[in-house]
Amino acid sequence: MSDGQLKAYYVYSPWLRIFHWLMVMSIVVLFFTGLYIGNPFFIGSQGLEPTYAFSERLSMETVRFIHFAAAFILVCAFVLRVYGFVVNKGDRLLPRFWTKQHWAWTMDIMLHYMLLRASHKPYLRNPLARMSYLGVYFLIGIEAITGFTMYVMVDPKSIWGQSFSLVNSLLINEYYVHLIHHYVAWLIIIFAVVHIYMAVRADFMEREGEISSMFSGVKFLAHQPVDLGEIATEEDSLVRYWDNIARDSRPHSG
Amino acid sequence: MQTNNSLWELFQKRGLSRRSFLKTCAMITGLLGLSPLKCTEVVAAAEEKNLPVVIWLHGHECTGCDESFLRSQTPLASDVILNMISVEYDDCLSAAAGEPFEQHFKEIIEKYAGQYILAVEGGVPLAENGIYCMVGGRPFVTVLKEAAAGAAAIVEYGSCSAWGGIQSAKPNPTNTVAVSQIVGGTTIVKVPGCPPIPEVMTAVIMHFALFGQLPPLDTSGRPKQFYGNRIHDTCYRRPFFDSGMFAERFDDAGAKAGWCLYKVGCRGPATYNSCGNMRWWNGLSYPIQSGHGCIGCSNNGFWDNDQFYERLPNIPISATIANADTIGAVATGVAVAGVVAHGALSVVEKYKRQRQSKPEEERRP
Numbered sequence: 001m002s003d004g005q006l007k008a009y010y011v012y013s014p015w016l017r018i019f020h021w022l023m024v025m026s027i028v029v030l031f032f033t034g035l036y037i038g039n040p041f042f043i044g045s046q047g048l049e050p051t052y053a054f055s056e057r058l059s060m061e062t063v064r065f066i067h068f069a070a071a072f073i074l075v076c077a078f079v080l081r082v083y084g085f086v087v088n089k090g091d092r093l094l095p096r097f098w099t100k101q102h103w104a105w106t107m108d109i110m111l112h113y114m115l116l117r118a119s120h121k122p123y124l125r126n127p128l129a130r131m132s133y134l135g136v137y138f139l140i141g142i143e144a145i146t147g148f149t150m151y152v153m154v155d156p157k158s159i160w161g162q163s164f165s166l167v168n169s170l171l172i173n174e175y176y177v178h179l180i181h182h183y184v185a186w187l188i189i190i191f192a193v194v195h196i197y198m199a200v201r202a203d204f205m206e207r208e209g210e211i212s213s214m215f216s217g218v219k220f221l222a223h224q225p226v227d228l229g230e231i232a233t234e235e236d237s238l239v240r241y242w243d244n245i246a247r248d249s250r251p252h253s254g
Numbered sequence: 255m256q257t258n259n260s261l262w263e264l265f266q267k268r269g270l271s272r273r274s275f276l277k278t279c280a281m282i283t284g285l286l287g288l289s290p291l292k293c294t295e296v297v298a299a300a301e302e303k304n305l306p307v308v309i310w311l312h313g314h315e316c317t318g319c320d321e322s323f324l325r326s327q328t329p330l331a332s333d334v335i336l337n338m339i340s341v342e343y344d345d346c347l348s349a350a351a352g353e354p355f356e357q358h359f360k361e362i363i364e365k366y367a368g369q370y371i372l373a374v375e376g377g378v379p380l381a382e383n384g385i386y387c388m389v390g391g392r393p394f395v396t397v398l399k400e401a402a403a404g405a406a407a408i409v410e411y412g413s414c415s416a417w418g419g420i421q422s423a424k425p426n427p428t429n430t431v432a433v434s435q436i437v438g439g440t441t442i443v444k445v446p447g448c449p450p451i452p453e454v455m456t457a458v459i460m461h462f463a464l465f466g467q468l469p470p471l472d473t474s475g476r477p478k479q480f481y482g483n484r485i486h487d488t489c490y491r492r493p494f495f496d497s498g499m500f501a502e503r504f505d506d507a508g509a510k511a512g513w514c515l516y517k518v519g520c521r522g523p524a525t526y527n528s529c530g531n532m533r534w535w536n537g538l539s540y541p542i543q544s545g546h547g548c549i550g551c552s553n554n555g556f557w558d559n560d561q562f563y564e565r566l567p568n569i570p571i572s573a574t575i576a577n578a579d580t581i582g583a584v585a586t587g588v589a590v591a592g593v594v595a596h597g598a599l600s601v602v603e604k605y606k607r608q609r610q611s612k613p614e615e616e617r618r619p
Contacts, residue, residue: 035579038565038566038579039517039565039579040498040500040516040517041498042497042498042499042500048511050493050494050496050497050499058498059496059497059498060495060496060497060498061496061497061498063498064496113596115599115600115603118603118607150523153484153487154484154487156472156478156482156483157478157482165472165473165474166473168473168474169472169473169474172554172555173524173550173553173554173555173556173559174484174523174524174525174526174553175521175524175550175553175555175556175559176555177524178523178524178566179566179567179578182566182578182579182582183578183581183582185582186578186579186581186582186583186585186586189582189586190585190586190589193586193589193590193593194589194592194593197593197596197597198593200597201596201597201600204601205600205604
């Protein structure tokens with residue numbers, strides 16, 4: 001605490017935050033419905049013929065429908081992410097990995113996570129985490145491509161079927177598409193475990209409002225963040241935001 | 255037999271009626287997977303086009319595709335071989351002919367250079383200069399290259415010829431490859447399957463015979479009308495899948511009642527073939543109908559996608575077996591344990607640091 005004063009920095013636009021929570025919900029739904037589709041079971045009585053069974057609470061058709069709906073929501077939600085990136089500086093998609101500085105910061109964070117460095121420099125957005133988000137978008141992209149390949153090949157004559165059938169031939173056969181879909185789903189879940197832990201840990205260790213920032217868009221830092229110019233500007237968002245809060249809470253005087 | 259006749263000329267020579275010729279044409283139209291409107295084009299082609307000369311080679315394979323072809327019902331394989339195409343060379347059917355037949359092969363590829371259809375069954379072993387498959391005393395790869403040079407089109411019959419086949423399964427000791435990996439640049443159509451459906455085999459060759467061009471191909475080079483759809487999407491057991499009714503074992507009530515075989519490893523959801531709609535033996539049955547899951551025999555690399563009776567392949571890890579989901583669950587468990595341990599260490603570090611940096615009274619006001 002250099003001057004004992006916390007400063008608010010406006011980092012995330014509402015678009016990114018909505019996208020984040022849509023992504024969380026759809027990934028949870030996709031993962032569990034996906035597990036069901038991989039190893040389905042039936043609840044209730046079903047009889048010998050499928051005539052009425054499809055309308056039961058839990059049927060392959062229902063669960064598959066939910067899986068596909070969640071998949072479309074996840075893919076479409078990415079529009080919000082891109083829009084946020086366009087309108088707000090804090091929603092940057094790419095870390096500046098062409099600069100030496102970015103790698104120095106990443107090393108700083110990594111040494112801290114390896115418990116070799118007691119504290120790290122103050123960042124508005126953790127450079128290591130930003131790279132991992134790029135990684136998880138890549139994984140989601142693989143899931144989307146493999147998933148849509150399986151989905152659209154129901155109608156191979158359609159324009160979608162014709163374009164996605166290439167994925168099958170590139171990956172030898174469609175069975176490998178299924179396999180990749182399974183493995184990458186687990187990679188995304190492993191990412192989620194580490195991500196949630198890291199967010200909680202940052203909140204606990206640094207007390208900068210790491211978790212609430214994904215609701216409010218604001219982080220609170222005691223020190224001047226080193227990536228200030230990259231994520232947000234002093235004049236623009238944060239000072240005005242802080243001033244507005246201060247003005248709103250100021251008591252009226254004659 | 256006479257070569258270079260059209261189908262109509264052949265019908266006239268045999269004293270068959272125009273009516274039966276037209277009926278045959280209608281049947282061929284359906285067989286080729288074409289729209290009924292195309293029937294007039296088929297008739298026109300059958301009146302004019304000369305019957306194609308076919309050279310049929312056998313490589314690294316089991317001749318199962320021949321066995322399948324011989325069981326074609328509509329048209330009968332005998333009709334195809336004796337009346338519809340002119341098979342000039344088939345080393346398997348004419349093995350007894352011996353040396354003179356090899357001489358005939360040389361004459362044929364010169365006489366009909368650029369006109370004949372080359373049908374190939376079997377993969378091409380390349381290891382040790384191809385000595386793992388010798389035909390007439392020569393490596394198969396040499397014979398294939400000779401025959402392919404003058405071929406108007408090459409038909410790869412069966413998974414061996416189209417993808418490499420079972421003998422190219424890991425570790426592929428004979429280094430067997432697909433025909434198209436040896437002879438590129440020519441018109442090649444893949445008719446995979448182990449074996450392919452007999453009616454598909456006859457239909458592909460008839461399509462080329464009548465229209466002089468290959469049927470429309472998909473991105474893997476297979477004719478769309480036969481390999482466009484997944485077996486899963488054309489399977490008569492699909493309603494059981496949608497309703498979540500699955501045979502869990504091959505001896506349970508579900509299997510007996512004909513439920514979906516998805517959970518006992520059916521590869522229908524990943525396999526492109528006509529088994530679901532054309533079926534085998536003139537529409538009599540197909541593997542799933544007889545109670546056995548599809549093994550994906552028309553897929554590239556199906557031989558390495560074992561276990562055939564498991565949904566996901568087993569991955570041998572020392573002293574245990576696991577599939578993708580088991581590995582994923584274990585890895586996630588390890589990740590959870592890892593972050594918990596890291597969290598505990600981080601907390602310890604933090605308190606240690608605070609105790610060092612601040613005197614007791616400041617820390618507890």
